Amino acid sequence: MAGRGVGDGERRCHHGTASLASLIDEEAKMEKMERPRVRYGCAAQSKKGEDYFLIRTNCQRVPGSPSSSFSVFAVLDGHNGNAAAIYTRDNLLNHVMSAIPEGLDREEWLQALPRALVAGFVKTDKEFQRKGQTSGTTATFVVIDGWTVTVASVGDSRCILDAQGGLVSALTVDHRLEENDEERKRVTASGGEVGRLSIAGGSEIGPLRCWPGGLCLSRSIGDMDVGEFIVPVPYVKQVKLPNAGGRLIIASDGIWDALTSEMAANSCRGLPAELAARQVVQEALRMRGLKDDTTCIVIDVTQADRSEPSPAMPKKTNKLKSLIFRKMSKDSPKKLTKKLSAVGIVEELFEEGSAMLAERLGKDLLAAKTSNMFTCAVCQADITPRENVSIFSTKSLPWEAPFLCTDCCNKKDAMEGKRPSGVKVL
Structure with a gap:
């Protein structure tokens, strides 16, 4: 077979075929678009010493695979002591990860994450209460994987999104x-x-x-001395940011008792994340003084090749109309994703604001593999699918999802107000 000279290759490029170098360059650009740059800053002022935070930017869905990396940020505001906040900071992430089945691709992992967060919060609460301590904590837990942001929260710490164009949206609900x-x-x-x-x-x-x-508060982790009406089931919201990115502000109530969401976002626009976090804390102290622990994390999620990481000031108010939350279409999600990202719309992928999860729990588990043993997502007890209820399923196959054992199902029912009044839940 005759060899092909350089001139042939040059002619092929002139006829419209891209060179290998060009393809590699385009692939690198696409990778930058898929994996945004995450920059953050944190600032705090202590009054009672019960605020804690978690920052992990090197987590991996697949151990040893940098391409599967994601970031975790959390703010924890303890009360009646700091033990619950410390325990949650040190254990919640592990409990969430242990509730996700192995071998999932990235899309399946993101679909499983909201339910895993629910299981992780409940397990953290249960394990801490076994210690017999009476402190409690709020928890606002944020997972950033590419352009997808998943937030789970109990209590009155808060996470807001300041998207491009100046639209401020809440990603949590105050309890x-x-x-x-x-x-x-x-x-x-x-x-x-x-x-x-x-x-x-x-x-x-x-x-x-x-x-x-x-x-x-109506929801928290810990607080074993205040009755079973205070539940650890979090509000969960998952969104996908447009390629223009956005800014997340996570803070304890020391900030939100002094500033509205809009005030916090406006006070730090145009500043890099590290300075922005300090500015939000300073503004809260200026407005109210140091009456409570005050903690703030600011995270900028932007294109990797962008020089300015923070959201720009809105030019005109009519810009806000083009930057709204919109639910994903089930007909052609991939096509719609590209279209929405191009016009700067934040996609709402998942939202669960109620402790009442029964409607989405799979109760009919009569399928293949029913003789196999599984593990409760909360207490890790060995169980069989016939005896238990799936918390979440990443596919249409219910036996591939994590499960709750009978005891944990009973506790969940008590949290949702399904037990008779006066019945003590152990």
């Missing part, structure tokens, strides 16, 4: 009884009481609280 009517209904429906603190003379003061215990 303060004073402000969350749905949570008040859930607590009372499950047998709890909601009311203010009574003082001499019958007067009531302060925020609404759950009794017994008097906690003003």
Whole structure:
């Protein structure tokens, strides 16, 4: 076979066939688009020493595979001591990862992540309560994998998204009884009481609280002394950012008691993430003073070759109309993903704001492999699919998902207000 000279190759390039070097360059550019640059900054001021945070930028879905890397950020605001916040910081990520089946590709992993976060929060709560300590903590836990951001949260720490164009959106829901009517209904429906603190003379003061215990939050990790009405089931939201990226601000209530979401975002626009976190804390202290632990993490998710990491100031208010949350179409998600990313729309992939998860739990597990043994996603006990309920499934095959054992199912039912009033859940 005759060899092909350089001139032949040059002629092929002139006729429209790309050279190998060009293809490699294009592939590298596509990789930059798929794997954004993640920059972050953290700042804090301590009043009681009960705020903690977690920053891990080198996590891997597949051990030893850098291409499977993802980042984790969390803010934990303890109360009645710091033990629950410390335990959650040190163990929550492991509990989440242990609830995800092995061998999933990236798309399947992202689909399983919201349910794994639920299982991880519940397991962390259960394991901590076994220690017999009475402290509790809020937890706002953020996973960034490429352009996909998944947030799970209990309590009143908060995560907001400041997307390109200046639109500020909440990725969490505050679980303060004073402000969350749905949570008040859930607590009372499950047998709890909601009311203010009574003082001499019958007067009531302060925020609404759950009794017994008097906690003003409806969801947290720990708090074994305040009754089973306080649940660790998180609000979970998963979104995909456009290629223009965006800025995440995660902070404890020391920030949000002083600043609105818009005030926090506006106070640090145009600053790199490290300076932005300091600026948000300083603005909160200027507005309210140091009355509580104050912690803030700012994360910029941008294109890898972009020189300016932080969101730009909006030029005109009509820009906001083109930057809205929109649910993914089930007809042609890949085609729609490219279109939405091109126009700067944040895609809403998943949202679960209620503790009532029964509608999505697979109850009919009569399928192949029913004789195999599985592991409870919460307590790690060996179980069989016939005896238990799947928390989440990444495919249409229910036996491939994690499961809950009978005891953990009973506890979940108690959290959702499905047990009779007065029944003690062990």
